[in-house]
Amino acid sequence: MIKSGNLGYPRIGKNREWKKALEAFWSGKLDEKSFLEQLAEIRLDGLKRQREKGIDRIPVGDFTLYDHMLDTAVMFGLVPKRFDYKGGAVPLSVYYAMARGDREATACEMTKWFNTNYHYIVPELADAAPALTENRPLSAYREAKAKLGIAGKPVMVGLYTFLKLSKGYEPEQIGGWIDRLLPLYVQVFKELEAEGVEWVQVDEPILATSLTEEDMKRVSAVYEALAQAAPRLKVMLQTYFEAVDHYEAVISLPVRGIGLDFVHGSEQNLRSLTTFGFPEDKVLGAGVIDGRNIWRADLDAKLELLAQLSAVVPYERMIVQPSCSLLHVPVTTEPENKLDPVLKAALAFADEKLDELALLVKAVKEGKAAVAEELTASREAREALQQSPLRNRPSVQEAVARLDAHPSRRASSFETRRKVQQQRWQLPLLPTTTIGSFPQTPEVRQARLKWRKGEWSNEQYETFIREQIKTWIELQEELGLDVFVHGEFERTDMVEFFGEKLDGFAFTSNGWVQSYGSRCVKPPVIYGDVAFVKPMTVAETVYAQSLANKPVKGMLTGPITILNWSFVRDDMPREQVAYQIALALRSEVEALEAAGIGMIQVDEPALREGLPLKRDKWADYLDWAVRAFRLSTSTVKDETQIHTHMCYSEFHDIIDAIRALDADVISIETSRSHGELIESFENNTYDKGIGLGVYDIHSPRVPSVEEMVAMIDRALRVLDPALFWINPDCGLKTRKQEETVASLRNMVEATKIAREKYAVKC
Ligand code: GLN
Numbered sequence: 001m002i003k004s005g006n007l008g009y010p011r012i013g014k015n016r017e018w019k020k021a022l023e024a025f026w027s028g029k030l031d032e033k034s035f036l037e038q039l040a041e042i043r044l045d046g047l048k049r050q051r052e053k054g055i056d057r058i059p060v061g062d063f064t065l066y067d068h069m070l071d072t073a074v075m076f077g078l079v080p081k082r083f084d085y086k087g088g089a090v091p092l093s094v095y096y097a098m099a100r101g102d103r104e105a106t107a108c109e110m111t112k113w114f115n116t117n118y119h120y121i122v123p124e125l126a127d128a129a130p131a132l133t134e135n136r137p138l139s140a141y142r143e144a145k146a147k148l149g150i151a152g153k154p155v156m157v158g159l160y161t162f163l164k165l166s167k168g169y170e171p172e173q174i175g176g177w178i179d180r181l182l183p184l185y186v187q188v189f190k191e192l193e194a195e196g197v198e199w200v201q202v203d204e205p206i207l208a209t210s211l212t213e214e215d216m217k218r219v220s221a222v223y224e225a226l227a228q229a230a231p232r233l234k235v236m237l238q239t240y241f242e243a244v245d246h247y248e249a250v251i252s253l254p255v256r257g258i259g260l261d262f263v264h265g266s267e268q269n270l271r272s273l274t275t276f277g278f279p280e281d282k283v284l285g286a287g288v289i290d291g292r293n294i295w296r297a298d299l300d301a302k303l304e305l306l307a308q309l310s311a312v313v314p315y316e317r318m319i320v321q322p323s324c325s326l327l328h329v330p331v332t333t334e335p336e337n338k339l340d341p342v343l344k345a346a347l348a349f350a351d352e353k354l355d356e357l358a359l360l361v362k363a364v365k366e367g368k369a370a371v372a373e374e375l376t377a378s379r380e381a382r383e384a385l386q387q388s389p390l391r392n393r394p395s396v397q398e399a400v401a402r403l404d405a406h407p408s409r410r411a412s413s414f415e416t417r418r419k420v421q422q423q424r425w426q427l428p429l430l431p432t433t434t435i436g437s438f439p440q441t442p443e444v445r446q447a448r449l450k451w452r453k454g455e456w457s458n459e460q461y462e463t464f465i466r467e468q469i470k471t472w473i474e475l476q477e478e479l480g481l482d483v484f485v486h487g488e489f490e491r492t493d494m495v496e497f498f499g500e501k502l503d504g505f506a507f508t509s510n511g512w513v514q515s516y517g518s519r520c521v522k523p524p525v526i527y528g529d530v531a532f533v534k535p536m537t538v539a540e541t542v543y544a545q546s547l548a549n550k551p552v553k554g555m556l557t558g559p560i561t562i563l564n565w566s567f568v569r570d571d572m573p574r575e576q577v578a579y580q581i582a583l584a585l586r587s588e589v590e591a592l593e594a595a596g597i598g599m600i601q602v603d604e605p606a607l608r609e610g611l612p613l614k615r616d617k618w619a620d621y622l623d624w625a626v627r628a629f630r631l632s633t634s635t636v637k638d639e640t641q642i643h644t645h646m647c648y649s650e651f652h653d654i655i656d657a658i659r660a661l662d663a664d665v666i667s668i669e670t671s672r673s674h675g676e677l678i679e680s681f682e683n684n685t686y687d688k689g690i691g692l693g694v695y696d697i698h699s700p701r702v703p704s705v706e707e708m709v710a711m712i713d714r715a716l717r718v719l720d721p722a723l724f725w726i727n728p729d730c731g732l733k734t735r736k737q738e739e740t741v742a743s744l745r746n747m748v749e750a751t752k753i754a755r756e757k758y759a760v761k762c
């Protein structure tokens with residue numbers, strides 16, 4: 001009969017015990033033995049919890065000491081040569097050196113896991129010699145069996161996904177790498193089979209991206225080989241995050257089960273399923289509970305969906321599961337007693353999602369009547385929030401319904417604005433500025449803590465912030481920068497700061513999710529219509545401006561970044577939420593302008609990461625993202641200069657959208673990948689103000705004047721000096737004061753040299 005399954009459970013523990021253990025171990029406060037014991041406890045606790053919830057297929061091996069991609073690399077001995085590793089079992093010191101770097105070697109790169117906010121360690125294949133160092137899924141299986149009597153479902157990253165996400169080889173060499181790694185997968189599979197493991201979950205989310213026929217041929221060959229090697233081991237080929245394009249090819253693979261996402265890409269997966277059917281010898285993993293969001297599911301709708309699926313795949317061959325690993329949601333809503341009860345009741349984190357899975361299975365097995373009470377409770381909880389004034393602000397809904405009535409275009413063209421702005425500001429050639437934040441010293445953090453705990457009054461805290469602002473205005477003056485910032489000392493986090501001040505946001509006390517390694521984030525919850533309440537940044541900006549003899553930029557976080565770094569309500573399309581945020585921010589932009597602030601920067605560092613996995617959905621996303629940005633920035637006067645900032649350099653594929661933002665000035669990161677970005681401007685000229693970061697703020701190193709001159713020279717080979725700005729790559733909040741001042745001093749020096757060179761040419 002129908003069963004419930006899970007794909008992965010949060011690693012971090014109910015109270016982030018995992019993070020605490022890792023950090024204690026790294027700092028030497030915890031020895032290796034106690035560390036491993038503590039981690040085992042967290043791991044087993046998660047397994048027990050899943051059993052208590054009545055989950056039939058419990059994943060094992062999804063737990064990690066840092067990251068699952070790193071685990072996979074290490075399991076196959078893929079340790080780059082620069083680390084101190086001589087083969088055999090990989091010691092923890094090497095494992096963590098790969099993740100975090102050590103005195104001898106720089107860390108491996110880290111990047112986003114598909115379109116989530118989880119970051120994985122990028123395996124480097126170039127000079128590594130693959131060898132199986134440990135059968136991790138097998139160890140995990142044995143542990144769960146021995147300690148808890150749970151016959152778990154080992155989870156591993158599939159070969160194709162692993163290779164596609166690795167670096168250090170040319171695309172045409174992928175075949176060679178398959179040949180090298182396949183025997184190791186074969187060995188892992190054979191050992192699992194010999195152990196009597198029934199199911200293994202092989203994650204191939206890469207199948208939910210845009211793959212070619214060629215790719216599919218290789219995938220097929222891989223699974224043929226694995227099926228031959230371990231015919232009794234049942235493989236659940238798991239896809240998630242999107243629909244599978246090569247549906248017919250995927251369902252013909254020689255595996256015993258296919259897991260599909262019926263939340264993200266649901267329509268397409270459903271269409272494929274009903275059009276092409278589903279093989280009779282396979283089990284369907286029906287990912288119907290959203291593993292990426294934190295809301296209670298509409299269980300009635302989910303039951304209907306299951307019924308629809310069962311017309312193609314009988315319930316006997318169906319597993320009800322989350323759409324992806326629950327790693328992307330917090331552990332449990334239990335401690336969230338500070339939230340409004342109506343909101344709390346409408347939330348479902350990992351544990352509550354497991355309850356939902358169990359409930360769905362029970363409803364199918366025993367009929368809806370058997371769970372009528374629970375279904376009603378769930379329905380009522382959702383309804384209560386839906387109807388609540390917490391969620392509904394009619395004026396916001398009306399404003400968004402009449403979106404066309406709001407300007408999303410500046411009154412004049414860039415050329416016109418540019419002249420007016422130049423008249424107003426009289427900026428020199430190659431104006432210098434920074435990206436917004438200045439060092440958040442321990443002093444600043446302590447002050448905030450004291451204030452949050454109530455040890456400091458509002459007044460005390462405000463005075464402190466003003467002192468910081470004053471210090472840095474004076475420093476900027478002394479350094480000779482042309483456009484100042486106030487320094488963002490009052491902000492911890494660029495989204496939280498605004499979320500706390502806008503209507504429609506809530507903050508959990510314990511809603512942490514892993515971002516990378518031991519770092520966890522607590523995304524704001526956008527639960528209701530977003531509305532502007534009162535000015536959020538005006539006081540600090542105006543104060544800074546009152547001290548300065550140069551323009552001070554107002555500093556805001558843009559609508560798309562706020563959206564992408566939050567948990568977003570799921571009862572309306574994301575773009576509608578983006579428009580709501582945009583209109584709220586527009587009020588802030590207007591308030592700044594009215595207060596005499598003539599340059600306003602709206603940061604969108606998360607614009608790119610919101611891109612859908614499938615290329616054919618990019619245009620739509622970029623369209624509404626650009627519209628949202630423009631809604632928040634279009635009502636200002638010609639003479640008001642709108643800036644934006646993004647911290648990455650892969651630009652070539654979204655350059656049209658960047659241009660469409662119509663910002664007067666954009667600053668972007670380049671120093672870490674200079675050549676590439678410059679190239680993309682070679683055949684794609686950019687004709688508005690632009691600052692390519694001339695030094696890397698991620699490192700404490702103070703760059704020399706010469707280096708920065710060289711950076712500027714390179715950029716000015718393809719960009720117009722008359723439109724070029726000089727700035728660091730990103731905000732300076734993670735840097736120390738001394739290195740910041742020294743770096744900026746050199747930056748101003750470099751600018752002087754460049755000005756002399758380029759003055760004549762303009
Ligand atoms: N204005 C922000 C800062 O300087 C921008 C941060 C970012 O791009 N992530 O900190």
Ligand code: ZN
Pocket residue numbers: 435605645646647729730731
């Ligand atoms: Zn940045």
